[in-house]
Amino acid sequence: MAREKRIWLEKYGAMLGWLTLLMVLFSIVTVVSRNVFDVVWIPVQELALYCHAAALMLGMVYAWRHDKHVRVDVFYQGFSDNKKRWVNVIGLLFLALPMMVFIFLASLPYVTDAWARMEQSGETGGLPLVWLFKTLLLAMPLTLIGAFVVDVFKSLKAIKNNSGAS
Structure with a gap:
């Protein structure tokens, strides 16, 4: 798999x-x-x-x-694997995930408006699919949210497995 x-x-x-x-x-x-x-x-x-x-x-x-x-590796590179995992979990939960949620929510009205109007290029002879193109503003944070959530669970599982082995 x-x-x-x-x-x-x-x-x-x-x-x-x-x-x-x-x-x-x-x-x-x-x-x-x-x-x-x-x-x-x-x-x-x-x-x-x-x-x-x-x-x-x-x-x-x-x-x-x-x-x-x-990644800012000034301190991170010297951390143990478990400490790196904790930094990743905290960073993802309190910085990266909220930022992606904010980008998604801030972009949502902009994108739904483009879809509602089936927005086209403002240029003469421009492409008619601006509404579809603007959907990337939602796809990017959604894909990253998914990746971040997976990484949070992987890190927590590794932390649990590592602490149980000690």
């Missing part, structure tokens, strides 16, 4: 890589068309922006699962 989850996570990471490649290609097309041919393609420009935002917002949970997120 754990192997299947890792394979799924790596496929998710590969998809994010392809999304990033698309962003770069759309950006190149935008720059070349604008500077060489003096043509502005708003949909391609918006696609580059959407790919960038999607890779960033959906990539956060991937970075978290691979422990590649930003």
